[in-house]
Amino acid sequence: MVRFVDVGNINRWAAETGVERILTDMVEYIERDFRRWPTFDKAPRVASHSPLGVIELMPTSDGVTYGFKYVNGHPSNPSRGLQTVTAFGVLADVQSGYPTFWSEMTVLTAFRTAATSAMVARALARPDSQTMAMIGTGTQSEFQALAFRGLLGINRLRVWDTDPDAIAKFVRNLAPLGFEIVVAASATDAVTGADIITTCTADKANATVLTDAMVGPGVHINAIGGDCPGKTELDGAILHRSDVFVEFTAQTRIEGEIQQMHPEFPVTEMWQVLLGQASGRTSVDQITVFDSVGFAIEDFSALRFLQDAVDQTRFYTDIDLVADPDDPKDLFGLVTAGAPVLV
Numbered sequence: 001m002v003r004f005v006d007v008g009n010i011n012r013w014a015a016e017t018g019v020e021r022i023l024t025d026m027v028e029y030i031e032r033d034f035r036r037w038p039t040f041d042k043a044p045r046v047a048s049h050s051p052l053g054v055i056e057l058m059p060t061s062d063g064v065t066y067g068f069k070y071v072n073g074h075p076s077n078p079s080r081g082l083q084t085v086t087a088f089g090v091l092a093d094v095q096s097g098y099p100t101f102w103s104e105m106t107v108l109t110a111f112r113t114a115a116t117s118a119m120v121a122r123a124l125a126r127p128d129s130q131t132m133a134m135i136g137t138g139t140q141s142e143f144q145a146l147a148f149r150g151l152l153g154i155n156r157l158r159v160w161d162t163d164p165d166a167i168a169k170f171v172r173n174l175a176p177l178g179f180e181i182v183v184a185a186s187a188t189d190a191v192t193g194a195d196i197i198t199t200c201t202a203d204k205a206n207a208t209v210l211t212d213a214m215v216g217p218g219v220h221i222n223a224i225g226g227d228c229p230g231k232t233e234l235d236g237a238i239l240h241r242s243d244v245f246v247e248f249t250a251q252t253r254i255e256g257e258i259q260q261m262h263p264e265f266p267v268t269e270m271w272q273v274l275l276g277q278a279s280g281r282t283s284v285d286q287i288t289v290f291d292s293v294g295f296a297i298e299d300f301s302a303l304r305f306l307q308d309a310v311d312q313t314r315f316y317t318d319i320d321l322v323a324d325p326d327d328p329k330d331l332f333g334l335v336t337a338g339a340p341v342l343v
């Protein structure tokens, strides 16, 4: 039997556990896996592009457990009543190759993206950071805010989105949770005085959500929306003034903000910073950029976190996913067992 977490169960589990607690607990799993980064199989994800979006497969393995995620990114989906990003994922036993765990990952992706962003910001942002600007208040945004509060204590938000309804939704969801939220008049207004800037917009274009003039010294930029070829958020000039940190360089060169730069543009992989093998922030004036695209190991960590969290609970069901005849060579017998006998 394969354990399966469907949408209803992940929602009930999240409601009972609390989103902020899930995010902070999940960081431990993600950070532990970043700290053993060299032990994983790694490759840029396999992307199938179309004019409206992308469908991707994201596999990895630590030699004991294999995992993959199916995920799409379709920025125009909300205009048709659909979500920009949806996903599901699987864990499997490397010894037998049998799948062991299957979960919805639309919600889980929002958790893992926010947990990763906050983990990275804890390592790179100025320790005295108090205010975060958020450009883009769509699906990912509340999760990002809660993760930054859980890990960095950020309670002051300055928000902007081109869609006023998305801002209203954000305020409606987060103001009751005790955030101090300023609705800005523009992106430029939002970043004024911010210590951290999160960009989580969706547009299948080389957008300039942040211009060079909008970014002052000492800021940490958490850029999560530029995650596909031809889809970026930052003015390239910002990257020239910054130190840029990535998940897996080979994938980020294809998908991240640095797709705008020369192939040799210097970047640092975050696992090296977390292990103390590379420098993170070295001065208060330095601009740090997390050029996030989302990497398979984060999904692997999130799936393993969820698998452990729902163990011994009512938040999963067993499903009969793998045809497994008593005689492993008699699959035919399995499909003919219930057939009428011909005379």
Ligand SMILES: NC(=O)c1ccc[n+]([C@@H]2O[C@H](COP(=O)([O-])OP(=O)(O)OC[C@H]3O[C@@H](n4cnc5c(N)ncnc54)[C@H](O)[C@@H]3O)[C@@H](O)[C@H]2O)c1
Pocket: 073, 075, 078, 084, 085, 109, 113, 135, 136, 137, 138, 139, 140, 141, 160, 161, 162, 163, 166, 187, 200, 201, 202, 203, 207, 209, 223, 224, 225, 226, 227, 292, 293, 294, 295
């Ligand atoms: N890096 C990662 O690991 C990761 C993970 C998940 C999603 N993403 C990406 O993050 C982005 C946001 O995802 P989502 O699920 O929240 O999408 P969404 O469509 O729900 O929200 C995006 C928001 O951005 C706003 N927007 C678009 N252009 C803007 C602009 N120029 N200025 C201000 N606001 C603007 C839209 O109005 C919308 O409210 C997407 O691009 C998605 O692909 C990245």
